[in-house]
Amino acid sequence: MLHRKDWLSADGCTMKALAILPVLALSACVVPTTQDITRNAAKSTVNRVVVSRFPGLPVEPSINCIVDNATQGEILGLASDSVTGPTEATIQTVFSIIRRPATVQCLATRGVPALLN
Numbered sequence: 001m002l003h004r005k006d007w008l009s010a011d012g013c014t015m016k017a018l019a020i021l022p023v024l025a026l027s028a029c030v031v032p033t034t035q036d037i038t039r040n041a042a043k044s045t046v047n048r049v050v051v052s053r054f055p056g057l058p059v060e061p062s063i064n065c066i067v068d069n070a071t072q073g074e075i076l077g078l079a080s081d082s083v084t085g086p087t088e089a090t091i092q093t094v095f096s097i098i099r100r101p102a103t104v105q106c107l108a109t110r111g112v113p114a115l116l117n
Helices: 004-009 013-027 034-053 059-068 072-084 088-098 101-116
Strands: none
Touching: 034 059, 034 072, 034 088, 059 088, 059 101, 072 088, 088 101
């Protein structure tokens, strides 16, 4: 049996390994970035618009298509609306993003096929 004194002085490797454990544990944690938080807030707002204005449309693929094709400014605006709730301006922003060719293409490949399954 090792005594405390023997354990502490045991070749130095034990102490180094124990000192590294907290660092390894913290590195396993995934800390969301500001961009992740902003995009998630924008998705929350877009979710409310899609559910209320487009019943029957697959929500998750639609939200991803809309947010993926929004500008950074639009994402920030949509994210801020997650606190107060969608306004008429929010709805117009979402409609504007939906009308873009890239969003239409995304919805055609990811949104509509989900309806057919």
